[in-house]
């Protein structure tokens with residue numbers, strides 16, 4: 411009998427707000443322990459929570475980005491449990507009435523379960539809750555830092571539509587791209603902004619009933635999720651094939667050992683005693699509030715990629731660059747719209763502009779020459795550029811019309827970048843226009859032929875490649891300005907005569 415995996419993911423994402431969910435404390439990573447705290451997020455008696463409006467907006471915005479319905483009624487419940495990092499002894503969370511429900515995410519995927527190169531995972535809900543503090547265990551004691559307690563945390567629950575480790579990985583990456591693009595979260599994995607619980611069961615192919623659900627908790631990297639599934643799927647299938655009865659349980663991924671091991675079984679399941687928080691009013695978003703949130707919906711990364719490929723005839727790799735570097739893509743679009751050759755515009759921006767901007771930023775930040783650790787993190791702003799965006803098109807046209815060679819264009823680009831002068835002005839000033847005057851080129855060809863008897867003899871003996879060496883000599887004599895096509899023609903004519 412063949413078995414298949416059924417996987418659902420619960421993804422926790424810290425929202426990009428200035429302050430915490432119920433108080434004015436900073437939502438900041440890396441502060442000294444217990445410096446971003448107050449009576450509210452420390453759970454002291456008698457305090458009252460005030461909801462963070464931006465966190466509510468970001469949750470509903472996520473709903474729109476994930477094609478969800480936005481119910482007109484939502485509320486917060488208390489999920490009761492004791493743990494040293496949860497100072498209130500309960501977590502405020504949207505239990506049975508979440509702010510969003512019934513959406514889906516489409517993503518590029520070619521493995522099993524894909525249709526025409528895409529995968530789709532349905533979203534059960536994206537709801538709002540709060541993060542807990544952080545425990546650190548020392549030799550004989552433990553410390554707790556409540557800076558993270560009360561940070562707005564969104565939980566995105568998927569339907570069990572995922573069937574493989576690769577599909578889970580692609581879904582998570584697509585989700586992360588959407589949330590970063592939408593301005594919902596920075597999704598910085600290294601700062602713990604995204605964590606994932608994996609629910610997995612196996613069943614005979616063709617059956618509908620779900621097997622015993624096994625949960626792998628608190629995964630903090632997508633590659634970890636993929637590796638854990640690559641281990642856990644065959645483990646469960648092997649177990650049921652041997653006649654073992656799997657029971658609902660929670661497991662832990664041991665990244666170093668590359669295995670999962672059991673933490674607890676269902677007998678220890680919590681009763682959280684959910685009940686509506688008496689200090690918080692239910693949420694009933696108005697039309698105007700929803701419209702305002704909806705106006706913040708941006709183009710999804712996948713749609714942007716497809717549109718750039720279609721409208722500007724770009725290869726997938728260029729379009730992806732403009733999706734990942736949103737500012738560069740935004741700079742590209744208006745220029746490309748005015749251009750007959752958007753692909754060439756893309757090349758200049760991706761291959762030349764980005765590196766010059768990075769180099770300049772590094773020089774500005776480190777005039778003494780010592781290099782920063784992360785080179786790519788530094789870039790100057792597009793608004794700081796000295797040249798006008800339309801100069802890129804001017805440069806592309808100078809090349810396409812044959813007025814300057816692509817080699818000369820490299821120098822013109824640099825000059826334009828640092829001086830802000832237009833490419834036409836630079837070409838004029840420096841006399842860089844390509845020489846298409848046959849008289850002048852003939853003279854250079856004669857010189858090259860006279861000075862290079864060996865390649866001439868080779869060419870006449872039938873070595874066609876020898877022509878390139880002569881061409882190179884002519885280009886050198888013309889200081890790179892001779893029209894290469896004309897040079898080739900004239901050389902051939904002279905050598906054959």
Ligand SMILES: [Zn+2]
Pocket residue numbers: 430433434435446447448449450451452560
């Ligand atoms: Zn606080």
